[in-house]
Amino acid sequence: MDNVTLDTLTDWLSRFHAAVTERRDYLTELDSAIGDAEHGANMARGMAAVMAKIDVARPGTVDELLKTVGMTLVSSVGGASGPLYGTFFLRMGIACGAVCELTPEALGSGLRAGLDGVLQRGKAELGDKTMYDALFPALEAYATAVAAGSGAPGAIDAAADAARLGRDATVPMVARKGRASYLGERSVGHLDPGATSAAMLISSLAAAMAG
């Protein structure tokens, strides 16, 4: 009864779309400090394309849904977040398989596979001031909560809290990846836009599960 359904996952995407659209200017403002000032526009455009695509395709399984999301982001974003978020959803889809709902454990391993994909693609380490700094602690918190007997909604709440802390911890970091890395020490004192949208990704899932 605690399983995560296809409808919940679709609601997740819809909420993530709403979040990046609503906070589009904020994400862009963060990105104007240490990037090309495109992150908000890129994510909003990518997720709008995703929603249009799944509205027409109406995927019937989790892998179909998530792979559609991944491929759409890959071809519609344009910046580094396209390959990164795209790989996240593609790998998560492959890991989840052709099922209609996910157990809390299966959701956790799906998210983990997505994160492994991000890591492989972006080659970031913790502390590099990237989306990985929000996602890694989030998935650790999720796994810890599930192992302690929590259901998926409780575990994803813990993950969302950890993602926000991870996001905030990027402020004093020196960027070591992407175009921000050319700024070196000058990137210190700014919140990382990728970690910020990644925290929104996890909190959107928490909101979808809370209903």
Added chain:
Amino acid sequence: MVGIVVVSHSPRFAEAAVALALEMVHGERPPIALAAGTEDGRIGTDPMRVSEAIAEVGSSAGVLVFMDLGSAVLSAELALDLLGDPGFEVRLTSAPFVEGLLAAIVGAAYGADLDRVHQEADGALLAKRMHLGGEDTALAPAPSPGVPGRSEVAG
């Protein structure tokens, strides 16, 4: 001939870099495909377009892929994943964009194999480095911001 793929955020930048390189080619041109800008004409890169570009210029001679920066590299790597096994060798090079493209396009036009074209592209900064005071200086780490470039060491 080795195929060349040019991945850039900007179509104008990619076209200009290729035009500059082609000034050195007076005979048959190697196959060159651009994957620059997004589908809707913005600055950015598109992994799907990179896969198509690789397929367009691919042959048994192989393909060498140039990238400008940032997401161009991620897009090119993702394009290789999307492509699976294309039936010919594809390599991504960290060669300097302008100098490397020139060396590779000239090398490929003269019929050099993929190893040779790749090697010439990767070594393409050498002439500039030597001219500007030798390789050692060029390879030294850049001074940190705010630190004078020339230190005054008392004898």
